[in-house]
Amino acid sequence: MKWISVKWLTVYAVVYMIFLYAPVILLPLFAFNTSTIIAFPLSGFTTEWFVGLWYTDTLHTALGNSMIVGVTTALVSTLLGAFAARASARFAFPGKTGIVGLIMLPLVLPEIIVAVALLVMLNQLGMPLSLWTVVGGHVLICTPFSIAILSSAYRGLDRELEEASFDLGESRWGTFRRVTLPLVLPGVISSLLITFTISLDEFIIAFFLTGTDVTLPVYIWSQLRFPAKLPSVMALGTILLAVSVLLLILAEALRRRSAARQGVDTTLAGV
Amino acid sequence: MTRKDDMNDSIKPMIEIRDVIKKFGTFTALHGITADIREGEFFSLLGPSGCGKTTLLRAIAGFEPPTSGTVAIAGKDMAGIPANRRPTNMVFQSYAIFPHLNVEENVGYGLKTRKMPKAEIAREVAEVLSLVDMKNYGKRKAHELSGGQRQRVALARALVMRPKVILLDEPLSALDKKLRDQMQMELRSLQRSIGITFILVTHDQEEALIMSDRIAVMFDGQIEQLDTPEGLYRHPVNKRVASFIGVMNFLPARVTALSDTHLTLGIAALGEAQVPRDRLGKDVNPDKIDTIGVRPEMLTVLFDQDERSQNKVKGEVVDTEYYGDMTYYEVRLPGHDKPLTISMRNTAGRSVVAPGSTVSVGWGIESIVVFGE
Ligand SMILES: Nc1ncnc2c1ncn2[C@@H]1O[C@H](COP(=O)(O)OP(=O)(O)OP(=O)(O)O)[C@@H](O)[C@H]1O
Ligand SMILES: [Mg+2]
Numbered sequence: 256m257k258w259i260s261v262k263w264l265t266v267y268a269v270v271y272m273i274f275l276y277a278p279v280i281l282l283p284l285f286a287f288n289t290s291t292i293i294a295f296p297l298s299g300f301t302t303e304w305f306v307g308l309w310y311t312d313t314l315h316t317a318l319g320n321s322m323i324v325g326v327t328t329a330l331v332s333t334l335l336g337a338f339a340a341r342a343s344a345r346f347a348f349p350g351k352t353g354i355v356g357l358i359m360l361p362l363v364l365p366e367i368i369v370a371v372a373l374l375v376m377l378n379q380l381g382m383p384l385s386l387w388t389v390v391g392g393h394v395l396i397c398t399p400f401s402i403a404i405l406s407s408a409y410r411g412l413d414r415e416l417e418e419a420s421f422d423l424g425e426s427r428w429g430t431f432r433r434v435t436l437p438l439v440l441p442g443v444i445s446s447l448l449i450t451f452t453i454s455l456d457e458f459i460i461a462f463f464l465t466g467t468d469v470t471l472p473v474y475i476w477s478q479l480r481f482p483a484k485l486p487s488v489m490a491l492g493t494i495l496l497a498v499s500v501l502l503l504i505l506a507e508a509l510r511r512r513s514a515a516r517q518g519v520d521t522t523l524a525g526v
Numbered sequence: 527m528t529r530k531d532d533m534n535d536s537i538k539p540m541i542e543i544r545d546v547i548k549k550f551g552t553f554t555a556l557h558g559i560t561a562d563i564r565e566g567e568f569f570s571l572l573g574p575s576g577c578g579k580t581t582l583l584r585a586i587a588g589f590e591p592p593t594s595g596t597v598a599i600a601g602k603d604m605a606g607i608p609a610n611r612r613p614t615n616m617v618f619q620s621y622a623i624f625p626h627l628n629v630e631e632n633v634g635y636g637l638k639t640r641k642m643p644k645a646e647i648a649r650e651v652a653e654v655l656s657l658v659d660m661k662n663y664g665k666r667k668a669h670e671l672s673g674g675q676r677q678r679v680a681l682a683r684a685l686v687m688r689p690k691v692i693l694l695d696e697p698l699s700a701l702d703k704k705l706r707d708q709m710q711m712e713l714r715s716l717q718r719s720i721g722i723t724f725i726l727v728t729h730d731q732e733e734a735l736i737m738s739d740r741i742a743v744m745f746d747g748q749i750e751q752l753d754t755p756e757g758l759y760r761h762p763v764n765k766r767v768a769s770f771i772g773v774m775n776f777l778p779a780r781v782t783a784l785s786d787t788h789l790t791l792g793i794a795a796l797g798e799a800q801v802p803r804d805r806l807g808k809d810v811n812p813d814k815i816d817t818i819g820v821r822p823e824m825l826t827v828l829f830d831q832d833e834r835s836q837n838k839v840k841g842e843v844v845d846t847e848y849y850g851d852m853t854y855y856e857v858r859l860p861g862h863d864k865p866l867t868i869s870m871r872n873t874a875g876r877s878v879v880a881p882g883s884t885v886s887v888g889w890g891i892e893s894i895v896v897f898g899e
Contacts, residue, residue, distance in 0.1 A: 413620055413622060415618045415619075415620050415622040416622050416624060416625075418589060418609070418616075418618070418622070419616070419618055419622035419624070419683075420624075420635070421608075421609050421610050422587060422589075422609050422610065422614075422615060422616045423610075423615065423635050423636030423639060423683065423687065424610050424611070424636050424639040424640060424687070425610060425635075425636075425639045426610065426639075429639065433635075434624060437626045438625070438626060
């Protein structure tokens with residue numbers, strides 16, 4: 256009885272993993288394939304598509320735009336997240352649960368709804384679309400992640416530690432520099448990395464809210480219309496995937512290290 | 527009644543607390559606290575949970591400015607002076623050891639804020655670490671220390687600052703019984719040898735009695751009695767203090783006759799007693815007397831008809847608790863439902879009386895504390 260259920264669970268898990276990751280594995284597979292047609296069998300190995308990316312100017316512009324949006328989004332949402340996390344960890348105020356809930360809401364709202372709502376609002380306000388409107392949209396969806404990460408960092412930071420520093424003659428700024436910052440820094444960096452990654456990969460909001468300047472995912476989408484460009488899109492997708500995975504692994508490692516330093520639970524459930 | 531501490535009253539107090547009121551919103555945590563704490567004294571704030579001990583300690587440290595009233599340290603009013611510029615250092619209940627620094631860096635933390643040269647910091651830190659018996663642990667991080675070791679590091683970190691006063695908020699409550707007993711002795715002897723004023727917050731009356739020169743017993747944001755351990759134990763000012771410090775048997779009583787020098791009390795179960803007037807606390811009004819108290823060790827179970835006692839009454843043993851060196855008897859006397867607790871030393875040749883036996887209970891006038899509300 257027990258054996259059967261264990262066996263079926265394993266099968267289920269394997270099938271699940273295949274459905275989840277097989278398409279992702281196809282991406283690098285075709286990125287290194289010589290044929291421009293996306294079909295098996297593979298015809299040969301080439302790095303031509305990757306080299307081609309190097310000479311595509313419009314891609315470079317899109318990459319630049321994505322960097323501007325990503326970095327700005329990461330900085331702004333982490334800063335907002337730090338304020339919110341600190342307030343929610345340190346102070347009690349009326350309606351706290353409701354307010355925190357509202358801030359966290361974009362986490363579960365469909366992005367298309369957020370995007371359309373923002374577009375309608377910007378139109379009503381008569382604001383021209385640009386990279387900055389994209390930044391606004393991205394900050395909205397990234398801040399909840401930032402709050403979640405930094406809340407766990409702040410929760411591990413015992414209030415008595417800051418008081419002890421102050422009691423030992425240190426100033427408020429000195430206390431922040433010598434105690435608070437070192438203890439929440441891994442959380443801050445992890446928040447920067449995650450929000451940057453989310454912004455870098457985000458398509459729907461970027462698509463709706465950008466004007467003539469496109470970000471990387473929007474650029475990729477525009478290229479999909481030309482069958483000949485498919486292999487280079489695959490190559491670009493491969494790079495994007497690798498970078499995202501790398502950043503997320505780094506962020507999670509940092510978050511765990513900071514948690515371990517404060518001696519608290521290191522699983523994601525702690526968020 | 528003369529108290530042995532009267533002779534010290536001429537010394538200028540280290541801390542003067544005057545009419546300190548602390549409100550949190552509409553809730554009043556401290557209702558006008560006034561007390562003097564002397565230089566070099568081991569002073570305890572004792573009281574049940576939520577009575578305001580921590581709040582008072584934090585008002586002295588500078589973390590919770592009083593709503594009204596003043597705190598002066600070493601003759602200087604502390605109003606407007608934040609915690610980082612007060613001559614006090616705190617040992618926190620959680621110890622608050624900085625987790626990203628090792629023991630030496632933790633202890634040297636405060637000296638670094640004073641811009642002391644590195645070599646000098648190292649010397650001071652080494653000195654204080656050997657004082658608290660931690661000199662081999664300098665490179666360890668907080669999570670590599672036991673509870674007792676953390677406590678020592680927290681203490682060392684305060685001591686190294688050479689403050690005028692060290693404030694300790696329930697520093698031993700996280701330790702197990704055995705370690706707590708040991709740390710109580712260590713803390714006490716350390717305080718004696720360095721002579722710094724210590725203010726200890728505790729809800730453990732035994733701990734307060736063992737360690738303190740004087741104790742302020744707090745209830746509901748007020749100091750009910752401020753006295754030496756012996757004074758508190760022998761002459762509690764009211765029933766609340768009496769039942770908080772040690773064990774006390776209470777019996778209803780009323781005044782049956784009054785003379786210039788004595789009053790005669792009719793005590794439930796025990797009978798008549800003549801009490802000299804000067805044995806009454808100064809707050810006790812003879813008209814309001816309704817209760818007397820007597821400690822378990824002030825009553826005796828008479829084992830032998832020849833044993834002498836001022837007064838005796840017969841009673842029935844309802845229960846015994848055997849502690850090796852001591853036996854606690856619960857004895858019910860006719861005319862009073864609640865059995866009295868009596869403690870007896872198990873001296874040689876004295877056997878434990880079984881429950882159900884009838885015994886004589888001896889008591890003396892001098893052991894009686896009179897209460898009236
Ligand atoms: N920051 C605060 N805001 C509101 N109420 C507070 C605050 N700090 C303390 N109190 C209240 O003041 C009262 C006294 O608290 P305090 O911490 O001084 O008690 P305590 O005697 O130290 O108790 P314990 O032995 O449990 O530590 C409590 O009723 C507590 O709820
Ligand atoms: Mg307390």
